[in-house]
Amino acid sequence: MRNDSCTSLVGLRGSGSSMALYQTLALLEDAADLLMVHRDFSSSLELCKRGCETIAAEYQNGEDCRCEDVKASLCIVGMQALAEMNRWREVLSWLLQYYKLPEKLPLKIFEMCILLYSKVEEPHVMLEVGSGWLRDEGNQSLAGYGMVAELYLSQVLLPLGQFAEAESLAKDCCGFSKEQRATALRAVRERQQQWEEPGAQEKSLKPTKEEQRGAGKELQAGNVPKSLVNSLKLLRRVLGSAMSCLHSIPFKRVVLAALIVYLVLLRLDAAAPPSHPFIYMLVQLFRQMWFAVFPVRATPPVTI
Structure with a gap:
């Protein structure tokens, strides 16, 4: 910010400008330092106010174009300070204290206002302001008029659905070349089609029921x-x-089965007569467990 706003104005100190302009330039440099280096937004805004008030008091008729450059730079720094403090709603009213009419806003400041209110998703603030600024004959002769008109069309008119005014601007803007005019008209028609059919894009992206089941x-x-x-x-x-x-299955039977298996396999001789009762009990227990796990289904009687 300091390089953009102040470097081109340093030469004022040796150009025979008044002491008031020197003081205002010093305020601009200090305000830029407070904003960018110290991040003291409140103090930076206060210095911008003092600088703009000094210019308004000393150059009421604006006879020195150099003071307008300093004033614009002070306002740009002040805008950024307000935005950093989340006081962006005050930006336009704060600027109009020093420029009185929206049509008198410098091109760079007007462009920054469009970008600011578009970023905070309140482009309607710039609707009437932008329309008046673009109709002003003095602004139409500025070098960057076409770029600002394109920005106003894409960031204000189209998001708000002002398609008639957007189409008129695209056709009649003196700052557009033939290619820019065709591009602007195409953008207006595409956005209008999306606006009139809000469900078309969602429908194309929404999967069918079969696709949803397959995706699931x-x-x-x-x-x-x-x-x-x-x-x-x-x-x-x-x-x-x-x-x-x-x-x-009862827990006791499971424990008993494990105990019998242990006794039979490890402690008893299967060929000895004393082990026969235990083996018989084990077979019977296994039969009960088998039928409990896999019960035999009864076959229905055949009726003739």
Whole structure:
């Protein structure tokens, strides 16, 4: 900011300007330092106010164009200070204290106002201000008029749905070349079509029911083949039913079965007669467990 606003004005000190202009330039440099280096936004804004008031008091008729450059630079620094303090709603009214009419705002300041209110998503603030500024004959002769008109069209008119005014500006703007005019008209028509059919774009992006079901399956399965997923689901159901059956078996029988297996296999001789009762009990217990886990389904009687 200091390089953009102050470097071109340093030569004023040796050009025979008045002491008031010297003081105002010093205020501008201090305000830029407070803004960019010290981040003291409140003090920076205060110095900008003092500088603008000094210029308004000393150069009421604006006879010195150099004071207008300093004034514009002070206002740019002040705008940034207000924005940094989240007081962007005060920017336009603060500027009009020193420029009286919106049409008198310098091109650079007007451009910054469009960008500011577009960024905070309140472009309507610049609707009437921008329309008056663009109609002013003095502003139409400025070098960057076409660029500002294009910015106003894209950042204010189109977001607000002002398509008639946008089309008129695209056709009649004296700052547009033939290619710029064609590009602007195309942008207006495309935006108007989107505005009139707000569901068209959403509909094209919205998947069908079949795609949603397929996407849901893919989301659950990831990259696993469908056959494997079905097998895993079947296995899960089988294991679930088996566990429910096992939970229904008394705990004592399970402990007894484990004890008998231990005694028979490790402590008893299967060929010895004393071990026969234990083996018989073990076989009977296993039969009970088997029928508990896998019950035999009764066949329905055949009726003729």
